[in-house]
Amino acid sequence: MLYTGRALKRLRLMRGIKQSHVAELLGVTQATVSRWETGVLTPAEEQRAALERLFARPASAADAAIKRLVETSTARVHLICDHSHRLLAASPLRRREWRRDLLGTPMFRYASEAIRQAESTLQDLGWYHDQTSSLVVETGPNDRDDVPIVAGRVLWERIPLVDEAMGRLVTTLT
Template sequence: MHYSGRALKRLRLMRGIKQSHVAELLGVTQATVSRWETGVLVPAEDQRAALERLFAPPASTADAAIKRLVEASTARVHLICDRSHRLLAASPARRKEWRRDMLGTPMFRYASEGIQRAEAKLQDCGWYHDQTSSIVVETGPNGRDDVPILAGSVLWERVPLSDGAIGRLVTTLT
């Protein structure tokens, strides 16, 4: 998700956070935060991810329970926001595969060609209109070392979240 300068300022003010505190949390200067809010400067990709984590809406009890279940699972599973593909939770087995903390990171940039093709077909299969609640996807490898995806099958399941968004539970089958 990309916040405009005005949206960033509005979110910061609604949460009662000073520019200097945002700057401290993100390791930048207060002047940098001010430039983001006025649109003079655009945050870098890692800074946008950090801003998304900082200003993400608080999870409900139900969302927290889903997150706990995913994070305690012995399966290779993770939960993303279906719209932004931002990682919401991951099991220990999945985190071990990725070898780094990805929480809050938009994950689509790591998608293999097989995943990209499946994503492109979601509209046609009724995914966005509650006509399909789960599908099996053949992933194919993505050829990356940092966030590897191996050839195999995953199950995508729609999970409603408390803010009205849809989560996608991704479970490796093979």
């Protein structure tokens, strides 16, 4: 499950959305949403996908501006949640590379071995304690046809989002 009950509740509260509204949007009862948040129930695959789409939307005008800048960028860039790796926004060039809509999708499953290795070093580098972190990462190829990553370098930049979560701006370096 992408969201634990606590994380789902936190996201919902940060967005100012009532359980009843989430329930209405997903076609379930308010009691079902409450049970998800307490961990009594687990959302079905279809419901998880709907939750991912719902919470992939920007939470504020500032986040919407970041999303708009990424989505209109002429660079190969995308924005993910730094914790869950969910895709929050992608530039047209990046979307063309991937050839499919991945908004709200956790992207770590597509990572190359080099990216996975770089990710494993972040804690030791203090990435999660310095809110202005940036890092150049060698990508290495992931040998996938569906969401290809070629060998190269990207810049990871950690940026705060309005809901107190952190985003990671990923820009391909030429």
